[in-house]
Amino acid sequence: MADEQQHRIQLDVPRCTGLGLCEAMSPDHFEVQDDGSLVIHGPDVNAGDLVRVRAAVAACPTEALRLVVR
């Protein structure tokens, strides 16, 4: 079996202001609710989505998102 690294999205909830830049860049993974809270779909990231999710994490203006290796 391949020993691939598994990436996971982490959200620092108090930092999130709900503006949705992450959702705009990767709507499959991030969804801002009507009340402004953010839902992360996953949160494990498939290798094929990694570039897109990295860009979404980097786009967060409040640094509320992190991508960690499990």
Ligand code: SF4
């Ligand atoms: S871009 Fe950052 S602050 Fe905006 S909704 Fe996403 S996690 Fe929250």
